[in-house]
Amino acid sequence: xxxxxxxxxxxxxxxxxxxxxxxxxxxxxxxxxxxxxxxxxxxxxxxxxxxxxxxxxxxxxxxxxxxxxxxxxxxxxxxxxxxxxxxxxxxxxxxxxxxxxxxxxxxxxxxxxxxxxxxxxxxxxxxxxxxxxxxxxxxxxxxxxxxxxxxxxxxxxxxxxxxxxxxxxxxxxxxxxxxxxxxxxxxxxxxxxxxxxxxxxxxxxxxxxxxxxxxxxxxxxxxxxxxxxxxxxxxxxxxxxxxxxxxxxxxxxxxxxxxxxxxxxxxxxxxxxxxxxxxxxxxxxxxxxxxxxxxxxxxxxxxxxxxxxxxxxxxxxxx
Numbered sequence: 001x002x003x004x005x006x007x008x009x010x011x012x013x014x015x016x017x018x019x020x021x022x023x024x025x026x027x028x029x030x031x032x033x034x035x036x037x038x039x040x041x042x043x044x045x046x047x048x049x050x051x052x053x054x055x056x057x058x059x060x061x062x063x064x065x066x067x068x069x070x071x072x073x074x075x076x077x078x079x080x081x082x083x084x085x086x087x088x089x090x091x092x093x094x095x096x097x098x099x100x101x102x103x104x105x106x107x108x109x110x111x112x113x114x115x116x117x118x119x120x121x122x123x124x125x126x127x128x129x130x131x132x133x134x135x136x137x138x139x140x141x142x143x144x145x146x147x148x149x150x151x152x153x154x155x156x157x158x159x160x161x162x163x164x165x166x167x168x169x170x171x172x173x174x175x176x177x178x179x180x181x182x183x184x185x186x187x188x189x190x191x192x193x194x195x196x197x198x199x200x201x202x203x204x205x206x207x208x209x210x211x212x213x214x215x216x217x218x219x220x221x222x223x224x225x226x227x228x229x230x231x232x233x234x235x236x237x238x239x240x241x242x243x244x245x246x247x248x249x250x251x252x253x254x255x256x257x258x259x260x261x262x263x264x265x266x267x268x269x270x271x272x273x274x275x276x277x278x279x280x281x282x283x284x285x286x287x288x289x290x291x292x293x294x295x296x297x298x299x300x301x302x303x304x305x306x307x308x309x310x311x312x313x314x315x316x317x318x319x
Contacts, residue, residue: 008071019277073169141240
């Protein structure tokens with residue numbers, strides 16, 4: 001049995017816990033929050049045995065095997081540090097940290113200490129995304145040429161406080177842009193040779209609208225749009241020399257549509273077993289069981305490279 005400790009019992013942690021609940025050899029053993037009442041409420045809902053108001057105390061619990069970090073973005077570094085210090089395996093929500101140098105430092109430290117760590121980019125482990133990668137590897141749509149995607153929604157200031165607050169690590173790139181950027185790099189299986197973008201700041205001082213173009217060389221590119229300013233379908237299109245695929249709601253999708261000659265040829269329906277977070281949880285547990293310190297599907301170098309891409313977007317020509 002793998003005992004999980006939850007650090008930060010927010011909305012995402014609830015979805016993760018629901019996914020974990022269908023895995024036979026896993027359970028939520030402990031939960032920690034600066035608000036003990038919040039932690040207790042989460043524990044009651046998911047039958048956790050231990051409740052802490054300190055992340056340090058949770059990591060000192062000898063019965064905790066792995067921690068899931070879903071605190072606000074600026075707290076990720078602190079939580080990872082305390083987990084490594086106490087030799088706890090780690091699954092941390094994206095972004096791993098807000099700075100590529102810190103990300104690289106922590107990943108190296110985890111390896112030295114013999115701690116498994118993975119950025120929780122759940123999209124990579126969804127059946128729909130894995131199916132899309134499988135179809136690409138078989139040459140189903142020919143040579144990969146171009147990706148177009150969007151992740152846009154209206155972030156109502158009354159309800160989306162975290163998204164729009166710089167102190168809470170808000171901003172459209174860190175919150176949703178990372179989905180498009182990471183997915184494109186995964187599909188092309190490399191980092192871009194150049195980055196172009198147009199990114200603007202909203203009233204609260206965080207980036208709220210961005211168009212990003214990644215050039216992967218050899219005529220291959222990805223064009224992506226991210227926004228908190230309006231609603232738009234959150235789909236991805238992957239184009240090849242012999243057809244294309246559509247991933248509806250690509251970041252949490254349950255289907256892949258295959259097209260040839262602009263005609264729909266097949267729909268692969270791939271529903272979740274639970275909330276969808278069960279797949280990344282299994283990835284973590286399988287790797288820990290095998291004694292590995294990183295996932296081959298979400299390698300440390302990928303987390304570092306994505307962090308560098310985001311940093312470049314954030315510091316250049318943001319208006």
